[in-house]
Amino acid sequence: MKKLLTLALVLASANAFASRAGNTALGNSVHIADAYSPEVIAASSEYFSIETGKTAVTQAAGQNALNAEGHLVKSVGPGFLSLGIGHLDSTIFATRSVAAAGVTTMKPQQNPLEISYGMKMDNMNVGAGLIYSNYETKEGTLKDKESSMGLKLGVSTDLFYGRLKVIFADNYKDSTTAGSEVEYKGKTAFVVSGGMNFGSTSVHAQISQTGGKITSAGTDVANGDKTEISLKAVETIKNDGNDFFYGAGLTTSSSKETVGDTKETTLNLPLIIGLEASATSWLKLRASVTQDVLLSNTKKDDATTPANNVETNPGLNTTHFAAGAGIAYNKIVIDATLANDTTTDTSKQKINLDNLLGTVGVSYKF
Amino acid sequence: MGRYNFIFLFLITLLAFNVKASRGRISALQSIHLSDPELIYYFPSKQIEIPNYLIFQTGATESTYYNERPYAAFKSDFLSDNSDFYSVGFTMGRSSDLIDGIRDKVNRFYLTQYEQTANPVDFNYTFKSLGNTYSVGFFYADKNEKVNLVGNHAATLNFGLRIDDFTFSTNAGLYNSVVDPTTLDRLSIYQSFVGRLLYELDDIDILLDISSSQIKLFSSGVETSHLELLNYKMGLVKNEINGQDKFFYRLDLVTEQGRERTLNLDTRTISLPLTVGIESMLNDLFTIRGSVKQIIGVYKSSEFDPGENTTTAAVGVGLNIHKINIDGTFKGLIGSSANQQVNSNQLMTETSLTYWF
Numbered sequence: 001m002k003k004l005l006t007l008a009l010v011l012a013s014a015n016a017f018a019s020r021a022g023n024t025a026l027g028n029s030v031h032i033a034d035a036y037s038p039e040v041i042a043a044s045s046e047y048f049s050i051e052t053g054k055t056a057v058t059q060a061a062g063q064n065a066l067n068a069e070g071h072l073v074k075s076v077g078p079g080f081l082s083l084g085i086g087h088l089d090s091t092i093f094a095t096r097s098v099a100a101a102g103v104t105t106m107k108p109q110q111n112p113l114e115i116s117y118g119m120k121m122d123n124m125n126v127g128a129g130l131i132y133s134n135y136e137t138k139e140g141t142l143k144d145k146e147s148s149m150g151l152k153l154g155v156s157t158d159l160f161y162g163r164l165k166v167i168f169a170d171n172y173k174d175s176t177t178a179g180s181e182v183e184y185k186g187k188t189a190f191v192v193s194g195g196m197n198f199g200s201t202s203v204h205a206q207i208s209q210t211g212g213k214i215t216s217a218g219t220d221v222a223n224g225d226k227t228e229i230s231l232k233a234v235e236t237i238k239n240d241g242n243d244f245f246y247g248a249g250l251t252t253s254s255s256k257e258t259v260g261d262t263k264e265t266t267l268n269l270p271l272i273i274g275l276e277a278s279a280t281s282w283l284k285l286r287a288s289v290t291q292d293v294l295l296s297n298t299k300k301d302d303a304t305t306p307a308n309n310v311e312t313n314p315g316l317n318t319t320h321f322a323a324g325a326g327i328a329y330n331k332i333v334i335d336a337t338l339a340n341d342t343t344t345d346t347s348k349q350k351i352n353l354d355n356l357l358g359t360v361g362v363s364y365k366f
Numbered sequence: 367m368g369r370y371n372f373i374f375l376f377l378i379t380l381l382a383f384n385v386k387a388s389r390g391r392i393s394a395l396q397s398i399h400l401s402d403p404e405l406i407y408y409f410p411s412k413q414i415e416i417p418n419y420l421i422f423q424t425g426a427t428e429s430t431y432y433n434e435r436p437y438a439a440f441k442s443d444f445l446s447d448n449s450d451f452y453s454v455g456f457t458m459g460r461s462s463d464l465i466d467g468i469r470d471k472v473n474r475f476y477l478t479q480y481e482q483t484a485n486p487v488d489f490n491y492t493f494k495s496l497g498n499t500y501s502v503g504f505f506y507a508d509k510n511e512k513v514n515l516v517g518n519h520a521a522t523l524n525f526g527l528r529i530d531d532f533t534f535s536t537n538a539g540l541y542n543s544v545v546d547p548t549t550l551d552r553l554s555i556y557q558s559f560v561g562r563l564l565y566e567l568d569d570i571d572i573l574l575d576i577s578s579s580q581i582k583l584f585s586s587g588v589e590t591s592h593l594e595l596l597n598y599k600m601g602l603v604k605n606e607i608n609g610q611d612k613f614f615y616r617l618d619l620v621t622e623q624g625r626e627r628t629l630n631l632d633t634r635t636i637s638l639p640l641t642v643g644i645e646s647m648l649n650d651l652f653t654i655r656g657s658v659k660q661i662i663g664v665y666k667s668s669e670f671d672p673g674e675n676t677t678t679a680a681v682g683v684g685l686n687i688h689k690i691n692i693d694g695t696f697k698g699l700i701g702s703s704a705n706q707q708v709n710s711n712q713l714m715t716e717t718s719l720t721y722w723f
Contacts, residue, residue: 048613048644050656052679055702068679068704070658072615072642085640085660086677110675111660139669329648331611336708353710360699360706362656362681364644366608 020051020065021335021359025324026274027288030195030204031234031245037163038127039154041073041082042118046366048072051086059106061097064088065359067108074366079119082129087114089131091189092148092170095210095226099184102214102222105174106184107146110135116152125156131167146172150189162194170212180217187211187225200237206230226255234272241278247271250295261303269295270318284326291319325357333363389423389433389716390693393700394655394682395643397616399564399571399603403439403720406455406490407463409535409564410501411526413492414453418442418723423460424716430482432470433461439488442723452493455503460488462505464537465520468555468579468595469544476583476591480544480553483507483520490524501526505537511547518544522558533564539579552584573601573618592627616641619664635667639676653684678702683714691720 118127170186232249437459643657698712
């Protein structure tokens, strides 16, 4: 399938306090700024945020929302220094999640660090950041190691923003059994994104190129590449401290795996509707619904095992609801989701004392 | 032996990182350096700097894990005729870091089930003279089942000293032995010692901590295991006071050495944990606390270099009503297995009530 380059662009807002719960409740809309982007840090203020969660999470889709992490932004010199501890990079996590099918002991980044610095230069916010993690166990029932390293650059003005992320090291190796080592090596990954602001309408585009190679006892067992392109537009309506937004986008991906000779393409047209309302001076309520409309196509060709071929046009239901609350008092903000995880469990449509707050995070603004 | 080596190292490191040396407030902050009644058990001479209090700490009476039992503590100052003053502190039920902390380590390493101390009491006497503060105290716990000769005995002597900005403390174990009622095997811990130094320089605290223990296990009177532990810790804490809010970052250098003589096993772990924490008053009624801790940079041993993920977050809350504080941590938001939830099933834990005189 040809790559599509139709334009629908989304702009990230200047909300530098985009906690995990806040983002989740607002459907991870692209108009919400990524707090870890260097140019967002340049335009932010001093704060410290805590995302509660587990110390050890598995390398599976969605698990990177369950880990504990902290983010500190402090004024240093003319700009801001950001220190992220425990934060799992989304690009690395997504690529390893795909590779985990071939490397069953795959681990996410261990003790990850993200250090960024951003500052204002004339009318522009600029910033750069480093991503790093390293781990190795030499003895025990599982001998393995992982490492990652990446670079982030960002620039923004009132009208536009641009980001570049390069992951130039992403490795995992299981060497428990001598002579039968299983190794994953991520290919250099690029994520380029940008956006523009047209009044209440914002546009965003992102192109990413990722891939990885898996070897077992020195023999290639998988070699894959993936290209993703997304173009989105969001309209934001502000009214008395309330933000209502809706948006549409076009996302497409193309991936191929050369050892098993498989190809997969997707084409989706996601819609999002969301609201962040100020119920009181100290309470914000958030809700969103996302769904693919008209286009929700997936095609997978497996030349080796044709029985694995898949083609849906359109595909399964994708309607997803999320809600959350933010309590802001003095300098503390506590964000949480409500009626946590409504993906499959119908009993989770309730809000009661047993199902109250989830994905809780705490932020302190200096 | 390789398997034991790994398990030994893993547990020593795990315990050092998860030492629940305190409750409620300290657990939410994951650092013991702020002025708090819990700090007295590490620097007894600090007792005189803290207002008089009565604390009730919740816990499980028969918990087999270190520092999860309930306790009550009382502290009061007295002003003497010559304007020096002294204070007395009494605690009942609280586990001893030197006694029970080591027993917990032994249980996790050897997979034994030696009991924690029974009905412990802790007494601390502090007095101030000529600008310096001195403290002396003891910890004592005893249990004796006479039919099967199952004993559980422990005692320590504790000393503290404060001169200007330097605060010293030392705990010396007098005896520490316990018999497993099921197997009748005996654990003896001797030559146990911990020494601490705190230097307070404006908004920076420098902490030093050295501890050592000799541990022996006996079965039918015959020595079966011999373990030596030696730990060093150096910490640097930068505090920022913003009105009534406290923010800190703390960096420690921790070295843990163990020698298992029976298995001929030497292990050594070096780590550099970073802790960032905040305590903020929402209003006169509520205080929110939180922290994140992770080992950064250095985390090595003979088995790993660096080790697995260690990021832990913790959030707690304090309720302040007149002279009463109710402190606790959010059950779903603390620890390595936090599920991120706050609801009626995941509400408060490690809760304590403090009354300030």
